[in-house]
Amino acid sequence: MKVKVVRRILEANEKIAEENRRLFKEKGIFTINLMSGPGAGKTSLLVRTIEALKDKVSIGVVEGDITGTDDAERINALDVPVVQINTEGACHLDANMIREALDEIPLNDIRLLFIENVGNLVCPAEFNVGEDMKAMVLSISEGDDKPLKYPLMFQESGALIINKTDLLPHTDVDMEKIRRNALSLNSGLKIFKISCRTGAGLPDWTNYLTTLLAT
């Protein structure tokens, strides 16, 4: 019974995701659904990415949070269009939330749209929102056992951004184990090792994005 209900919700979601996808295509917008557990650094990554690219690419952001507008305010300070979704308890964004948020953002002026999902390493990976690509952030301090324990997000993502590498010397984390296990789940995964705090590794990520948009 429960499974049937879940399937119906997923099917309804997929239909709306398809409509969002058509709209993005029509407007020439490349959309990245950015996911992670809580506090891995999604917003910090967006801030760094916008700082690096905003003179070359027109960027927009949809912020998803259970409550509050902290993240949208951080993005707004960079002078790019942003809209905040408050899910009011829901643990992930779905396609309908995105559809409604799109009314609040100037789609004609955007080439690259980031959708920052709710901080949750599980549920967001189950819901397409019409994105061209899913990307995920994993913080070093979450430990090297995460790929095998939370496989779906690693399987669904096109890029894995490993953040907080500056903390590596202060932990027992095995970076190579993260890489190996993530690739065992998804051999096509692009992996970036960065520190939003120090800026290390960020050019690899922003160059990758620039190349993606050029193709």
Place this chain on the structure above:
Amino acid sequence: MKVKVVRRILEANEKIAEENRRLFKEKGIFTINLMSGPGAGKTSLLVRTIEALKDKVSIGVVEGDITGTDDAERINALDVPVVQINTEGACHLDANMIREALDEIPLNDIRLLFIENVGNLVCPAEFNVGEDMKAMVLSISEGDDKPLKYPLMFQESGALIINKTDLLPHTDVDMEKIRRNALSLNSGLKIFKISCRTGAGLPDWTNYLTTLLAT
């Protein structure tokens, strides 16, 4: 429509949670539902807690993970009874999963039962499993904005264990902000500052547990 479905699931869960609660009471077991985001250190905290208390208190553990048995193996190495639940995709434990797991654990020999939930700062807080108390772990490296962004778990928990305090000098995190905002959501919350890596602060937590069990 969706809301109704969710409510029905929660009601059905609450009924089974109540049965679990009766069983725990009958057996004289104090049960703690231990929650956190991914990689905050729930299993490390259990390992440290068991090492400190197992000669004084008979402890049992129910491990919840989406997949795999890594955590149960870490607990098993300490020679306490443990059972692993694999939720196979589900983002939280529910009361029925616990009921089924209880058949696999020697309830007559246990005084303190830990239920380690799936690593998720959102969904587990919505589902009672029959516990006497919810406790949550927050890792310093998740940032000081978490209480206000993920309020429900802070509101539902009786204890907040702030872990990885050894990383504090290497971050920009404001510990006092975490404390202040967590207490603004739940003034009765007991807060412990620990490092499972160094052992700092752990006696405060284990003494607290000993006192809880004595009353």
